[in-house]
Structure formats: C-alpha cells, structure tokens
Amino acid sequence: MKSNGAIIYHVITNFTELGGAESALIRVINNSQSTPFKVISLMAKSLDMVDRITHPNCEVIALGSNNALSLLRTAFKLAANINRDAPLKVYSWMYHANAISAMASLLSFKKAHLVWGVRHSLDDYSGEKRSTKLAIQISKLLNFVPDKVIYCSQKAQMQHEQFGYNSPCKSVYVPNGYAFHDFQAKNYNNTPIVLGAAGRFHEAKDYRTLFNVVKRLKAQRLSVDLRVCGRGMNEQNKELIALLDSLGLSLDDVTLLGEVNDMPSFYQGIDVFILSSKTEGFPNVLAEAASYGCAVFSTDVGDAPYIINNSDHIAPVKDDAKLAGCIARFISLPPEVKEKVALKTTMHVRTNFSIETIARRFLEV
Known part of the structure; x- marks a missing residue:
C-alpha cells in the first residue's frame, strides 16, 4: 500500500478474536472512510476479523509473534514498517501494543505521532497476568514517547495518571462509539424476566457474583431466567460447571449459550443485562445492551456508572x-415504570455514544 505520507497505523496485540478493543478499532476504521489505514497485529490475524473491516483502503498485516521474546522482536519489525510507510500517526491499542509501539518509535528514523490507547482499568492490578504487569511497567518507563494517551474510561484515566503511566497533560478521554439501530421498548408485562450476561469465562468477569445474584433472586421466588454468552460459557467447560455445582445451581437455572455471533438477537431476547466484573474500562456490553432497550445493572467498575x-x-x-437487591427492586416496579427507567438509560447511551461523533474525535487526537 502506498501511503503518500497520509496513512494511519493501528497497532494491536492480536487480531484473531473479537473483543472490546478489536470491536472499537473496527468501528473507528469503518466510520472513517476517507483515510487510508494499516492494521498491524503483533501476533496473528484471522480472515473472520479482516472481513469485519469494510473500509475500502485498509490493509491488515500480522508480524507473527507467538511468545514473549518474539513479541519484543516485533518492535524491530514495526520500526521497519514505520520507516517504509512513514505513517502520519500510529495508534496503539492496549498495554502490550503500547509498549512495543513506543520501542518501535525509538528504533525508527522516520518519526510518526504516537498515540497510546488504554481500554482497561487498574481496579485489580494485583490480579493481572505477569506479562500484562510487565507491559504496564515498560510503558511507564517509556511514557515520554507517546504524544497522547487516549482513555475510553474516565475512571481508568484517573487511575493511570495516579499510577504514573503517563502525565495528565497527555491524557485524552474518548469514550467508545456505536452504530445505533432501531430498537423496541421492552414489554415488562411478560414473565419470567429474562436476565442476560455476556463475556468470556475469566476471573475478571466474576461469574461467581453473577450466579450468586441469580441464586438470591430465585430464593425470593422471583420469576427470572438467566442466559449467558461468551467464550467458554458452555456446558463443556468443566470449571464453569463445577462453579455452578458449588453454588447449588444447575443448567436448569442458567442457560449457557457459548460464543454468540448474533449479539443483536441476544440483546433483543433479554429484558435485563447484568455486568458482574471486578475490573473494566469502558464496558461495551452495557452500552450495547442499553441501546437495545435493556435495563442494565453493574458493579462499580470503570465507566459503568x-x-x-x-x-x-x-x-x-x-x-x-x-x-441482587438492585435488580429485585427494579423487578418489583410496575411494568410501565420499569419501561420508563430502562428508556432513560437507553436514550442517554444513544445520545452520547454515536460512532460518527466518537470516530471523528478519536482521529482528531
């Protein structure tokens, strides 16, 4: 791809599965049609992920890292790309990509504006993987390199500044953006109330808390069903089944859907969405669920409030x-009041997080 000095890079650690960062990256690119892009995955790419990009002038390449040592070597490969293409800007996404992009910037002789992206909070720093902690510490040492640091979460921005990840003068807050659709208000006359949750099976998602919430609601004889989707959220996950057993729950109490490709249908099929995480940045699932008219509940993580x-x-x-108390009180409300409460959040999300506005703000940084 010939850049003519106007190409913009997006550097991400891995581009094989759809997560929050990948979804946001794709939305930003697809809603910025006039700018040529190159997406550089430090590890691998998948055809499914590449096909999600509809931008007419976007190339996706993978640098082939598969372990910690080879990840460090990708700094030299990324520097070579920068020297060849002379990109106008380099946006990096998440801690590992931030660290490698800073190293590549120091190694390259053609300098591009570097903008780090942080999409995670430090709510549970002690519980992070060793490689994640290392990437954070390396970036902290190299925080003089980037021109700006984009945070999708106000809470995460404050935490990182206090941690010394970057100086406050470099911070820019740009929340996630969404391409909204028509929606239908939920009919809260129906029973049971269908609860939903979405996210991979991971300690950070704290599914123990979610399942305990459902157990408490059922103990109050409330008519609720729970549907959960996400990577590893299936009957073949022995650790997940053991967790349910330990809490006295069974597959009669929880419907495990595994990975779901049609998320609009998932959101349309539930009434209430619950996020039980221990740590988040800007939880996409809350905004997405609310945009479909769901009533949404969450632990106090990231920008959930x-x-x-x-x-x-x-x-x-x-x-x-x-x-559980929050949800039980909501369920006890008259149907027309429940609809009004849910609609208030829906309109707040649809007013403040349109992808057209957010993509423009992102690329203006």
Whole structure:
C-alpha cells in the first residue's frame, strides 16, 4: 500500500478474536472512510476479523509473534514498517501494543505521532497476568514517547495518571462509539424476566457474583431466567460447571449459550443485562445492551456508572447481595415504570455514544 505520507497505523496485540478493543478499532476504521489505514497485529490475524473491516483502503498485516521474546522482536519489525510507510500517526491499542509501539518509535528514523490507547482499568492490578504487569511497567518507563494517551474510561484515566503511566497533560478521554439501530421498548408485562450476561469465562468477569445474584433472586421466588454468552460459557467447560455445582445451581437455572455471533438477537431476547466484573474500562456490553432497550445493572467498575446514568443500578464489586437487591427492586416496579427507567438509560447511551461523533474525535487526537 502506498501511503503518500497520509496513512494511519493501528497497532494491536492480536487480531484473531473479537473483543472490546478489536470491536472499537473496527468501528473507528469503518466510520472513517476517507483515510487510508494499516492494521498491524503483533501476533496473528484471522480472515473472520479482516472481513469485519469494510473500509475500502485498509490493509491488515500480522508480524507473527507467538511468545514473549518474539513479541519484543516485533518492535524491530514495526520500526521497519514505520520507516517504509512513514505513517502520519500510529495508534496503539492496549498495554502490550503500547509498549512495543513506543520501542518501535525509538528504533525508527522516520518519526510518526504516537498515540497510546488504554481500554482497561487498574481496579485489580494485583490480579493481572505477569506479562500484562510487565507491559504496564515498560510503558511507564517509556511514557515520554507517546504524544497522547487516549482513555475510553474516565475512571481508568484517573487511575493511570495516579499510577504514573503517563502525565495528565497527555491524557485524552474518548469514550467508545456505536452504530445505533432501531430498537423496541421492552414489554415488562411478560414473565419470567429474562436476565442476560455476556463475556468470556475469566476471573475478571466474576461469574461467581453473577450466579450468586441469580441464586438470591430465585430464593425470593422471583420469576427470572438467566442466559449467558461468551467464550467458554458452555456446558463443556468443566470449571464453569463445577462453579455452578458449588453454588447449588444447575443448567436448569442458567442457560449457557457459548460464543454468540448474533449479539443483536441476544440483546433483543433479554429484558435485563447484568455486568458482574471486578475490573473494566469502558464496558461495551452495557452500552450495547442499553441501546437495545435493556435495563442494565453493574458493579462499580470503570465507566459503568457513567454509561448507566442511574446510581440505583450500581452495586459495589463482589457484593452479590447489593446487586441482587438492585435488580429485585427494579423487578418489583410496575411494568410501565420499569419501561420508563430502562428508556432513560437507553436514550442517554444513544445520545452520547454515536460512532460518527466518537470516530471523528478519536482521529482528531
């Protein structure tokens, strides 16, 4: 691809599966049709992910890293790309890509504006993987390299500045953006109330708290069903089944859907969405669920309070009793009041997080 000095790089650690960062990257590119892009995955890419990009002038390459040592070597490969293409800007996504992009910037003789992207909070720094902690510490040492640091979460921005990840003068807050669709208000006359959750099977998602919430609601004889989707959220996951057993729950209490490609249908099929995480940045799933008219509830992580815009729907991290209480009080409301409460969050999300506005703000940094 010939850049003519106007190409923009997006550097990401891996481009094989759809997560929050990957979704945001794709939305930004697809809604910035006039600019040529190159997506550089430090590890691998998949055809499915490449096919999600509809931009007419975007190349996706993979540098082939598969371990910590080869990841460090990709700094030299990335520097070679920068020297060849002379990109106008380099946006990096998440800690590993930030560290490698800073190294590549120091190694390259053609300098591009470097903008780091942070999409994670430090709510549970001690629980992070060793490689993630190392990437954070390396970036902290190299924080003089980037021109700006984009945060999708106001809470995460404050945490990272206090941690010394970057100086406050470099921070820019740009929330996630979404391509909205028509939606239908939920009919809360129906029973049971269908609860939903979405996310991979991971300690950070704290599914123990979610399942305890459902257990508490059922103990109150409330008519609720729970549907959960995400990588590893299936009957073949022995660790997940053991967790349910330890809490006295069975597959009659929880519907495990595994990975779901049609998320609009998932959101349309539930009434209430619950996020039980211990740590998040800007939780995409909350904004997505709200945009489909769902009532949304969350632990107090990342920008969840800002997205939901309703303190009655927020509970402390790991506090299943408080979270269950929030949901039980909502369920006890008359149907027309439940619809009004859910609609308030829906309109807040649709007004403030349109992808056209957010993509423009992102590329203006």
